[in-house]
Amino acid sequence: MPDRTLLEHTNAGGDSTGSSAPSGAQFHPYGIASAVHQIRSPLSALCDRSGRRVGVLTSARESDNDAHVPSGTHLLGTLPPLYPEWLGDRSFCEAHGVRFPYIAGEMANGIATTRLVIEMVRAGMLAFFGAAGLGPATVERAIKTLHEELGPRGPWGVNLIHSPYEPALEDGVAEILLKWNVPRISASAFTALTPAVVRCAASGLRTDRQGEIQRPRKVFAKVSHPTVAERFLSPPPRDVLRTLVDREQLTPTEAELAGKIPVAEDITVEADSGGHTDNRPMSALLPSILAMRDSMTSSFGYTDPIRIGVAGGLGTPRGVASAFAMGAAYVLTGTINQASVESGLSEDGKSMLAEADLTDVTMAPAADMFEAGVQVQLLRRGTLFAARAKQLYDTYRAYNGLNEIPQAERTDLERRVLRSSLEEVWNEVVRFWHERDPAELRRAENDPKHAMALTFRWYLGNSSRWAIKGDQRRRSDYQIWCGPAMGAFNRWVSGSWLDPLRNRSVVQIARNLLEGAAVATRAHQIRTFGAPLPDSAGNYVPRRLV
């Protein structure tokens, strides 16, 4: 456990007011720890005459430190003020008109609500509305709200998720994003570049008077694999551009300009995260993609910077600090925002997340790519969803149709998992797909295995909705996407101001993470001078930040 007394003492030194009480030289570990938290003041490292004791001196101005070096000590070096705003790549804040290099990521089915996006943008951060899984009409309503509340050009965005099984849906959402000229689009789950995502990146491209290519909107790409990163770091494939010109969805000029620039200039590298994830460690993935960015920038001769951000596993200030230290231009969080006041998840679901520890997560079959065996990471504690979804997947693998399932297994599925007869579920499946895409039903008529997949996907799709609605009758079936960041976050905030769910606004979560990341960064800087820091000096206790 961190030393709370020390933390309360040290936290008192730095806050968002920018206070910078001048103080004398500190050689005692507790005094040094206190100086660590005065991140907005310059800090000098000193050495005594023996050359063995290292201490620090903080003051309002860097020049003061030079003037006040106590006799008998000499200056090792001076650190400038450190603001959370400066942790990432300055070009990120400039390009997107935000104060902080921080994004609240999209969460499907509107769990990342319009309210969540609005709060983040008003606090100087970027956020994406969770459009995946929603019908085009709902997505359009949300865009209208964001337009009205935040203006047409504000730093808000919407997710465009690749839908390999429903290409018409992907095209339909892209059409709406373009119709409303949504200023930022987060493209995710793409393995190859589809016409929909290329159209979003290229439509409206033009040159200004200086001949520079101007983008009317910015596409972010979320990637967890180097080959996908490579596609977004390249100009779009020629054949896709040609198709779009033939369909009159791009002009020849737009296609020509698109051929000179990368599809995306903001690439979010996603490590082990909640929801869809390859469970890759950030420390392996990020350096590889940073190197790829550098070599592709040089080989294509790009002149504008390409920013690489990081998502996955971020739930503590030290985690965020490590992402920036590794070279992330910005950070993006997901899981921890699902338990925020503004999230669309039910209060019941949020309270389950608040109980989660690091290892209370598991992988289970995904609703959208069930047949392909794709899995998502989700909460294990307090719900039996993962075990039940795996049972459905095993059954799907074992038989060619519902009729082949032996009676005992069928009864077990109906009683324990579906809690409905297979016939009742099938009737609901027919109603749903009749509205959404009747072609699925036609396919199921001729393919009993597909009919079985649709039936089982009924459970996987509804289990998310039960969690969102907080349907107590199906509590043990809640499907709540969640990564290890949740447990890390809960441990960090335990007993602090951010512990109660009512205080976990998405903005306070972000501001505290960034403030704490600046403290952790400062502690690291001071450590490199050889100052005797107490172990917990870089810890930060959450508080209400204004």
Ligand code: FMN
């Ligand atoms: N990412 C997407 O690109 N599209 C989504 O629809 C989507 N839905 C999500 C829903 C939930 C409940 C969660 C927890 C994550 C979702 N994500 C989605 C991923 C997040 O946007 C973000 O990239 C990820 O959560 C970051 O990792 P973390 O969970 O460790 O914070």
